[in-house]
Amino acid sequence: MPPTPFQNRVYAACRLIPAGRVCTYAALGRWIGCRSPRAIGQALKRNPYAPEVPCHRVIASNRTLGGFNGASTGPETVRKRRLLQEEGVHFGEDGRVKSVSLWEFSLAKPPEPL
DNA sequence: CATGTGACGCCTG
């Protein structure tokens, strides 16, 4: 399936996240004007541009990993974690991303579609 | 057009 306009907005925003940092589904959604974090996950789940579009840098609001490659638990999420660690994202003992690694979209203007 | 389904999140208790 070709990406929908909504999906392209999600991907465009996702690209703005620098390596070594992460943002949340909710924050990315707010940035592009979507109040449903679930819809964001749905789009990232179908990301056809990985790793150019770094969907692994998007995590849950409670700073747990969220899903990866369609799975919310299991080996896929372990891979997601390894990717982030290699990029320099900091994790706590509880397995959550440390707050210092969070990245905020600047309050400028929304990105153009891909 | 109606319905089910999430890689979510917030608000209770």
Place this chain on the structure above:
DNA sequence: CCAGGCGCCACAT
């Protein structure tokens, strides 16, 4: 901290 409950909304059926 844990468990429900419910709002959210794009997308496939």
